[in-house]
Amino acid sequence: MLEFRQVHKTYATPQGPLTVLGGIDLRLGAGESLALMGESGSGKSTLLHLAAGLDRPDAGEVEVAGKVISSLNDPARARLRRETLGLVFQQFHLVPSLNVRDNLRLQARLARRDDIEWAGHLIERLGLAGLETRYPEQLSGGQQQRLAIGRALAPRPALLLADEPTGNLDETSAGEVLSLLLALVSEAGSALLVVTHSPQVAAPLDRCLRLTHGQLVPAYTREKA
Known part of the structure; x- marks a missing residue:
């Protein structure tokens, strides 16, 4: 579902070139969950942005x-994000002028996969039933984050990318x-990549990798029951 093959990324700094990814290899299978940990500035968000096609290696x-996203042009990458990926960030990025129901269904509509029954199920499971006509400013922080998760999962994306989703x-x-x-x-059948600094967030996921000095180091693989 997601594969990095010898990915390099370097940024120019006043002190000279800074390599944040130095030949990264990574594979994430369908339905698998992976936590990515590392110190601040280690390149975790850079890796996530590359996976989302928001940056190029x-x-x-x-x-x-199955598509080499790093070689696609901007419109093709935007289409792939819309149709294949779900994105959850620490900042919720909800649309202030849309209510809960319309915020949740927005991504699915853009992907042309709006499923009213699945959207209703998400609203119920996320504890947002009865709040469908409220606007983001009328929700608590936890409710806003749950809504952002629901919006990302509404199209049943093949891959969900989450950057510090509980930060x-x-x-x-x-x-x-x-x-x-x-x-x-799990219900949506999506693969999941979570960037986090929290061992508590990483612990329930199938695997955990640590990014250090531009390289990925295995932290653990959880045994499945």
């Missing part, structure tokens, strides 16, 4: 759902949101 290939939440809300995220990803 200096060398190597990034393949998503703005308190410990209790973070645990609830993570449990919901993992359950709904």
